[in-house]
Amino acid sequence: KQxxxxxPAALSVPEGENLVLNxxxxxxxxxxxxxxxxxxxxxLTSLLLIxxxxxxxxxxxxxxxxDKSSGRSTLYIAASQxxxxxxxxxxxxxxxxxYKLTFGKGTLLTVNP
Amino acid sequence: DVKVTQSSRxxxxxxxEKVFLECVQDMDHENMFWYxxxxxxxxxxxxxxxxxxxxxxxxxxxxxxxxREKKERFSLILESASTNQTSMYLCASMDFANTGExxxxxxxxxxxL
Numbered sequence: 001k002q003x004x005x006x007x008p009a010a011l012s013v014p015e016g017e018n019l020v021l022n023x024x025x026x027x028x029x030x031x032x033x034x035x036x037x038x039x040x041x042x043x044l045t046s047l048l049l050i051x052x053x054x055x056x057x058x059x060x061x062x063x064x065x066x067d068k069s070s071g072r073s074t075l076y077i078a079a080s081q082x083x084x085x086x087x088x089x090x091x092x093x094x095x096x097x098x099y100k101l102t103f104g105k106g107t108l109l110t111v112n113p
Numbered sequence: 114d115v116k117v118t119q120s121s122r123x124x125x126x127x128x129x130e131k132v133f134l135e136c137v138q139d140m141d142h143e144n145m146f147w148y149x150x151x152x153x154x155x156x157x158x159x160x161x162x163x164x165x166x167x168x169x170x171x172x173x174x175x176x177x178x179x180x181r182e183k184k185e186r187f188s189l190i191l192e193s194a195s196t197n198q199t200s201m202y203l204c205a206s207m208d209f210a211n212t213g214e215x216x217x218x219x220x221x222x223x224x225x226l
Contacts, residue, residue, distance in 0.1 A: 031213060032212075032213050032214075034214065034215060036217075041201075041220070041222065042219055042220060043117075043119075043203055043217040043218050043219045043220040044203065044205075044217040045217070046214060046215065046216060046217075049212060049213070049214045051212070051213075089156075091215065093213055093215075101158075101215065103155055103156040104155070105153075105155040106155070
């Protein structure tokens with residue numbers, strides 16, 4: 001059974017800092033991995049999707065990497081801003097039956113002005 | 114832009130009432146999902162559908178049913194609401210034919226008194 005872990009559960013940084021959020025998974029046989037952002041009381045917004053054949057994806061100040069062999073993905077945020085404050089979740093799609101997504105419980109990021 | 118719309122952002126219902134949560138997507142996706150999200154428990158899959166009139170139980174289907182009469186619409190039904198169904202409900206659709214990317218609606222916060 002796939003298990004997804006996000007450590008730390010919460011992170012507080014000063015504005016302008018570069019930071020890395022971590023996502024670990026136990027079964028390396030994945031179809032893709034997706035990073036989301038969730039603001040309080042809202043739904044999840046897709047940030048980046050990495051297919052199993054890819055090593056990384058970039059969008060603006062965000063860069064996500066994937067290392068299947070070690071069961072890890074990282075989300076790098078450059079030059080953090082207070083508007084980046086949110087909960088970041090990763091979800092692993094283990095393929096096969098198309099509903100087998102396993103979510104981490106998220107990292108609550110606070111960027112202080 | 115991709116759009117998943119949940120008709121009700123906030124609902125307050127009484128124990129025993131029948132509750133309908135509606136979700137519409139405009140992306141012609143075949144796969145749609147209902148999750149609930151609770152503090153400390155993360156996202157849990159209630160039901161998913163991979164085609165019109167097709168549905169599969171997720172991890173926590175008890176107390177819920179679903180309806181998918183049209184491709185764009187996926188409804189979650191609480192036949193007799195109970196207080197332990199107070200939660201945030203999230204609808205999602207997946208671009209399974211192409212990238213496997215998952216898109217979420219804004220969420221429906223249900224309180225059962």
